[in-house]
Amino acid sequence: MKLVINKSTKKNQMKNLYQILIGLLVMPFIAHSQTAIKAEIIYTVSGAAIKNGVVLIKDGKIERVGTAKEIDIPKNYTVVTSKVVTPGFIDARSVVGLSGALNIPTDQDQLEKSSPIQPELRAIDAYNPEEKLVAYVREFGVTTMHTGHGIGALVSGQTMVVKTKSGKIDEVTLVPMEMLAMTIGASVEGNFTSPGTKAKQIAMIRTEFLKAQAYLQKQNDKDTAKRPAIDLKYEALSKLLKGEVKALITVNSSNDIMNAIRLAKEFNFKLVIDGAAEAYRLIDEIKACKAEVILHSTMSRNAGDMINMTRESAAILTAANIQVSIETGFEGYVPKTHVLLFEAALAVTYGLPYEEGLKSITLNPAKLLGIDKRVGSIEKGKDADLVLFDGDPFEYLTKVSKVMIDGQWVSKN
């Protein structure tokens, strides 16, 4: 909505005039979109829950939050009442929007199998904001999603952070390049003729990272003539080596988690351990290397690389002061995606404290993704991304009654 004042050419004057006119037309609607939500319980997540609270929303942002006694609702605000309000949920890791519900080649863009290491693949070139599953997860309260390239390649590509609203890609994108998605594990061997072994997987990653190191060094050469030609692959890997983006490595077995930790140490990059089925066995090691953790869906199956998963992982890691963000991750068949809310709910029944359950799908992933200034809690100045419930959000029979993104109602109801 910012009006950019350009040089005073006639064309630009006209353009400015239009922008002002559009602005004037839109303003009354924005005024109308000022909303007050009264609720029996507001889980701010950043602070204590507020009983009989009010959230004021203005221009897409949270204007105020507090008790009904503290806050007088201005007359021109539309008042909506709800039993429970939570921040919009943030899926710490998904492929929704790249991997579609149809599950046919034309809607599967999460994994390019032409080569096992392709960090240059950008998520923004593939994400489909109008995908059916985006709307589906939005109805269950997911307002922000870390999505992008999937599991199953050593480096499958880049990830991004989006708001789950409908719209043009630029309008829904929060972070165009969030992390580099990597996988070490059995799934990689199923997708490529080589690597065919664990040892080869690590050897191939190390080889490319060494090349990236050399590339980065040459790029920094004072003599511009000695700098190598731009290589998109190594440009992307350089961002990792420079610490500009994190590595999101999907690893589940203990030895694969250790492989990821060793790589992070050797190449000094920021590590996010994703999946992390056996992370509960390696708490000291994970803490020592300061890796962050995104935990697999609680309903995952005890099978394959995840044979030793426990539904108590979120509780165990949280108790050990490792901050947990729960993900829906990737599903290859039916169902095509999990529902984030239900995964956190199940974790709560396996020992994760209630408020930590809410944090695992709000503030924790916001921090992990570096977007906590915008989203992840109900605080003044943050984006008005909210979910309204007719009861305990986690309970089976409770329904999501409304979802708001950037101050606009986006749910069917």
Next chain:
Amino acid sequence: MKKFLFLFIGLIICANLSAQDKPVAFKGALIYPITSQPIQNGIVIVQNGKIIAVGDASLKIPSDAVITDAKGKVIMPGIVDTHSHLGGPEGGDYSAALNPDARAFDAINPTSDGFKKALAGGLTTLNIMPGSGHLMSGQTVYVKMREAKVMEDLIILNEKGLFGGMKMANGTNPMRGTGGFPATRAKSAAMDRDLFTKAKEYKNKIDKAAKDSSKLPERDLRLEPLVEVLEGKRVVHFHTHKENDILTAIRLIKEFGFRAVLHHVSEGWKVSNEIAKSGVPCSIIVIESPGGKLEAMDYSSTNGAALSNAGVLTGFHTDDGVTDSRLLIRAAAMSVRAGMDKEKALEALTINGAKMLDLSSRIGSLEKGKDADFIILSGDPFSLYTKVEQTWVEGKKRYDITNPADKAFLVGGFKVYSSQREEYMNHEDEIGN
């Protein structure tokens, strides 16, 4: 064939007779007998693997009974999973599209730790099916979650004297297009009809030889189980998703006059009245999201409500590993969330499944004389926070959440599950469209 069956009956009776034990009474729970009204502060008494009495607080407890205080708990019948792949069942091997001769019975590992997972979910009876991918992938097995060493320990004979049904599938699932498999829906139905026509002729020959056994046709392992199907003894479990495929299945069922249960039935809500009119029951799956394959795009969690409201006998299944045996009660809860009547959802977990397997005279409700298959819950069956605390099969406590060795199969953990590879493989098989 018949001798074989009697042998099984003998084995099962022996097992029951050996369990001469004291009556066990559970006192103070909210009891859902299913076939009658819920009982507040009720009593269930079991002995020798059977329920001997169910009633309110006034029920007289035998003086020698072992009394368990179940105050604040909920007791309901053990859950019937009408479609599972636990234990590594196999059927057809893709050498042919129709494999009525293949028996899951011959492949299942009776000591699979998958069954511990089922117990943790409160499941006491399963219909274990061969994977799909075929028009007819083979014979299914009805099992109880008993302690087992061999398959004979697990199976349960139903009212028709059989311990399984026949698995069929239509839609894209069997449409492989090569190696004798159909590539179209019309060809799929034609191949089914061709086989059933042959089975009918075979049955006619057997019927004609009733008075003169020398005229009996040669034994045919492919046609024998289909004769049982045509006689209404062996139930066909028919995997089907889309509206048109559902109606095709019903058309075949009517044409050949066999008994069947429709499975998955993703688009059942679109044709719930037609299904109701046909009288064919539905065993449905509850999944987290639509899609994943084209046939499941219009899946809706309102299926349970739509079908049961239309008057269809509706049950639930896990299709484990597609969904998890520990979460079948949750499937019912999610259906209630989407509008299904609570009472109907409880019936769908228990008695309706029992009816689909011709086992309702033995299981599916808490009634005097029925098998002592029941679960003790910590609270409301439809609450997230409720846990299955105990699972009893034929009067034996098979799962107790306070026993760490049992609880491990609920929670998971390091080296808890060992023989899941077979189930995983089966899931992969199942997902091959």
